[in-house]
Amino acid sequence: MNFDEIIERRGTHSSKWDKMQEYSGVSPDDGIPMWVADMDFRPPQAVIDAVRKYADHGIFGYFGDDRAYLDSIKWWARTRHGYEIAEDEAIFSTHGLVNGAALAMHTWTKPGDGVILFTPVYHAFHRIIEAAGREIVQLELVQHNGRYEMDFDAYESQMTGREKMIIFCSPHNPGGRVWSAEEQKALAAFAEKHDLIVVSDEIHCDIVLPGHKHVPFSVAAPEARARTVMMMAPTKTFNLAGMHNGNVIVDDPALREAFGQTMAGLGLSPNAFAKHMVPAVYSPEGAQWVDELCAYIGGNVEVFDAGLAGIPGVTSMPLEGTYLAWVDFSGTGMDRDEMMRRIADEAKIAVNQGPAFGHGGESWNRFNLATPRSRVEEAVERLQKAFSDLQ
Numbered sequence: 440m441n442f443d444e445i446i447e448r449r450g451t452h453s454s455k456w457d458k459m460q461e462y463s464g465v466s467p468d469d470g471i472p473m474w475v476a477d478m479d480f481r482p483p484q485a486v487i488d489a490v491r492k493y494a495d496h497g498i499f500g501y502f503g504d505d506r507a508y509l510d511s512i513k514w515w516a517r518t519r520h521g522y523e524i525a526e527d528e529a530i531f532s533t534h535g536l537v538n539g540a541a542l543a544m545h546t547w548t549k550p551g552d553g554v555i556l557f558t559p560v561y562h563a564f565h566r567i568i569e570a571a572g573r574e575i576v577q578l579e580l581v582q583h584n585g586r587y588e589m590d591f592d593a594y595e596s597q598m599t600g601r602e603k604m605i606i607f608c609s610p611h612n613p614g615g616r617v618w619s620a621e622e623q624k625a626l627a628a629f630a631e632k633h634d635l636i637v638v639s640d641e642i643h644c645d646i647v648l649p650g651h652k653h654v655p656f657s658v659a660a661p662e663a664r665a666r667t668v669m670m671m672a673p674t675k676t677f678n679l680a681g682m683h684n685g686n687v688i689v690d691d692p693a694l695r696e697a698f699g700q701t702m703a704g705l706g707l708s709p710n711a712f713a714k715h716m717v718p719a720v721y722s723p724e725g726a727q728w729v730d731e732l733c734a735y736i737g738g739n740v741e742v743f744d745a746g747l748a749g750i751p752g753v754t755s756m757p758l759e760g761t762y763l764a765w766v767d768f769s770g771t772g773m774d775r776d777e778m779m780r781r782i783a784d785e786a787k788i789a790v791n792q793g794p795a796f797g798h799g800g801e802s803w804n805r806f807n808l809a810t811p812r813s814r815v816e817e818a819v820e821r822l823q824k825a826f827s828d829l830q
């Protein structure tokens with residue numbers, strides 16, 4: 440796969456490119472979009488072929504026979520992550536994983552209940568909790584040796600008894616942590632102590648950088664099965680986000696019944712495109728493509744971090760997983776207006792601004808590195824120039 444290829448995305452209804460001006464004031468004519476978490480790469484050829492074959496047939500009726508679809512999901516979870524999904528019935532396909540998290544919240548919490556987030560964390564979680572009238576309980580991650588950790592002792596004093604659920608992000612967006620099995624066991628113990636459902640959003644599980652290994656929550660803490668809701672999807676991994684497909688995997692039969700009722704009550708089922716696309720990527724060809732992708736992202740991270748290391752006061756958190764770099768500008772002493780004037784107006788880079796991720800994100804910004812290397816090099820040069828008075 441040639442990840443260096445520049446593919447024109449402007450004028451293709453791309454949120455990342457065609458909405459950047461509106462969102463950040465950066466023109467797509469000469470700006471670099473490093474915000475929305477999708478990639479500027481084509482997916483594996485097998486999925487393009489599958490969609491083409493379906494389109495060429497030209498009939499888009501109701502899909503039947505989930506066998507290949509379900510088998511491919513189980514095969515991927517087992518071979519890539521050592522996660523054995525024993526029964527087909529455990530797999531619920533949702534309209535993506537933001538939808539999956541929202542469905543879980545509606546199943547196991549009611550308005551006024553607390554939903555815990557380890558912040559800073561993916562902004563859409565904040566949005567859905569608030570919109571559903573639940574209370575966001577922000578437990579802030581702590582920095583240890585420059586990376587995020589959970590501090591369960593410190594969190595005890597923040598618990599009110601109203602909390603019913605944790606939405607856990609693993610690997611962590613935006614901090615890039617690939618959580619160890621021990622950390623997840625501690626999370627399971629905390630959840631048990633406070634009787635919380637754990638929704639483990641593992642949408643970034645396949646994008647793990649060399650030297651790190653993703654451990655699914657259900658593998659790390661099987662003892663928490665009766666309170667565990669797993670979520671995985673091929674969409675981040677293979678750049679298929681517009682497909683809006685994800686899997687909520689509920690291994691516990693009692694939890695499964697409750698979640699199934701929510702799904703049935705809303706009449707939810709996946710569209711036929713997903714049924715054609717997923718087996719094409721959860722395949723040996725897909726696996727090889729992801730290995731190449733992770734190596735390429737690793738190279739982009741090196742270029743980005745080396746470039747930023749030359750700017751005093753700007754620090755990139757060491758990335759273990761995801762393609763999203765999390766960068767702290769606090770050392771520059773600048774307020775957000777000045778920092779953003781330099782990033783958006785001078786460097787012409789569209790980023791996700793840190794405060795949207797909740798407590799702890801105030802002085803940070805998130806940069807999407809899933810783009811051809813030449814663009815990462817250009818972004819680094821522009822940032823160095825925009826902050827050149829500090830060097």
Ligand SMILES: Cc1ncc(COP(=O)(O)O)c(C=O)c1O
Nearest residue numbers: 476535536537538561612642685
């Ligand atoms: C942690 C996390 N969950 C979910 C999503 C989006 O999932 P979907 O497009 O399936 O709703 C993202 C996208 O960036 C994400 O980072």
